[in-house]
Amino acid sequence: DAGITQSPRHKVTETGTPVTLRCHQTENHRYMYWYRQDPGHGLRLIHYSYGVKDTDKGEVSDGYSVSRSKTEDFLLTLESATSSQTSVYFCAIRTDSNQPQHFGDGTRLSIL
Amino acid sequence: GESVGLHLPTLSVQEGDNSIINCAYSNSASDYFIWYKQESGKGPQFIIDIRSNMDKRQGQRVTVLLNKTVKHLSLQIAATQPGDSAVYFCAEKRGQNFVFGPGTRLSVLP
Numbered sequence: 001d002a003g004i005t006q007s008p009r010h011k012v013t014e015t016g017t018p019v020t021l022r023c024h025q026t027e028n029h030r031y032m033y034w035y036r037q038d039p040g041h042g043l044r045l046i047h048y049s050y051g052v053k054d055t056d057k058g059e060v061s062d063g064y065s066v067s068r069s070k071t072e073d074f075l076l077t078l079e080s081a082t083s084s085q086t087s088v089y090f091c092a093i094r095t096d097s098n099q100p101q102h103f104g105d106g107t108r109l110s111i112l
Numbered sequence: 113g114e115s116v117g118l119h120l121p122t123l124s125v126q127e128g129d130n131s132i133i134n135c136a137y138s139n140s141a142s143d144y145f146i147w148y149k150q151e152s153g154k155g156p157q158f159i160i161d162i163r164s165n166m167d168k169r170q171g172q173r174v175t176v177l178l179n180k181t182v183k184h185l186s187l188q189i190a191a192t193q194p195g196d197s198a199v200y201f202c203a204e205k206r207g208q209n210f211v212f213g214p215g216t217r218l219s220v221l222p
Contacts, residue, residue, distance in 0.1 A: 004155075031208065042201065043156070043212040050208060058209070090155055098144045098163060101203075101210060103155035 003027050004104040006091050012110045019078040021107050023091030025071075031094040032074040033101065034058075034066060036087040043090065049074055081111045120199060122217045131189040135202035135213045140183060144205040147176055147187045150215070151198045159187070159200075194220050 003026030013019055023032060034046040035058075045058030047066040055066050063085060065077045078085055088108050092101040125131045137145070143164040148156035162169045162176045162185075169176050175188040185202050201215035 033209075040214075042214045045209055048209060097208075098205070100146045100158045100161050102158060103148075105153075105155045 004091060004093055004102060006089075006104040006107050008107060009105070010108045012112065013081055014112055015082055016080050019081050019109065019111075021076045021089055021091075021109070023074045023076070023104060025074075025093045027093060027095070027102075028071060029093040029095045030071075031096075031101075032068065033092040033094070034064070034074065034076045035090045035092065036060065036085075037090060037106075038087050046076065046089075083111050085109065086111045120215050120217045122219055124219045124221055125192050126221050127192060127194060129192055131187075131192045131196070131218055133187045133189075133200050133216045133218065135185040135187075137183050137185060137202070137204045137211075137213075139204060139206060139211075140180070142204040142206060145176070145178060145185050146203045146205075146210070147174075147185075147200060148203065148212075149196075149198045149200055156201070189218075192218075192220050194222070196220055 005024045007022045031050055033048040035043045037043050044060045046060055046064050047058055049055045049068040067075045088106045090106045091104040094101045146161045147159045149159050150156045160171045160174050160176050162178050167178055173190045177186045189196055197220045199215045199217050202213045203210040
């Protein structure tokens with residue numbers, strides 16, 4: 001398995017609270033991605049990073065922010081969680097062009 | 113485990129038969145494609161990839177076919193086994209990102 005660790009694996013929180021999900025890689029890959037997966041939608045890109053401190057938005061970035069202060073860590077923050085952000089969140093890494101993404105095992109986030 | 117798609121198309125095959133899973137893509141300029149397998153409670157797992165300068169690529173028990181004329185991708189699994197039961201989806205590369213299909217649930221019957 002690719003060296004990707006997502007934490008926490010499960011989290012339940014209340015609407016309006018801040019939440020941070022962590023993705024840690026041991027592969028030294030340049031690209032890192034955050035996706036959410038919902039029934040009927042498949043995987044949708046939230047944000048991605050193409051290097052330390054270099055990030056960009058995906059198709060569903062509203063309500064999310066990211067930070068990448070070092071190669072191995074990519075953080076996803078929900079500043080004020082809403083029930084619509086209940087989902088399964090996946091991190092992925094990739095080394096370079098025309099190489100596949102490799103995924104972590106996901107974080108199940110429930111916002112009540 | 114997580115529900116990856118409540119209303120996914122489902123393909124049911126008998127154990128030992130071959131499976132064919134299809135995917136349509138939208139961007140004729142896409143030059144790299146991937147198939148993933150996702151089991152319940154786990155992240156997507158890379159199966160096989162293909163570049164647009166190829167029509168066919170084979171792996172262990174799997175073959176990917178690319179038809180650029182009709183923008184169609186297929187995954188063939190030979191001698192399907194119970195462990196192949198999962199959701200399968202394709203991905204096409206666009207720039208530095210990927211767009212994922214909704215997936216097909218493969219159910220292997222004993």
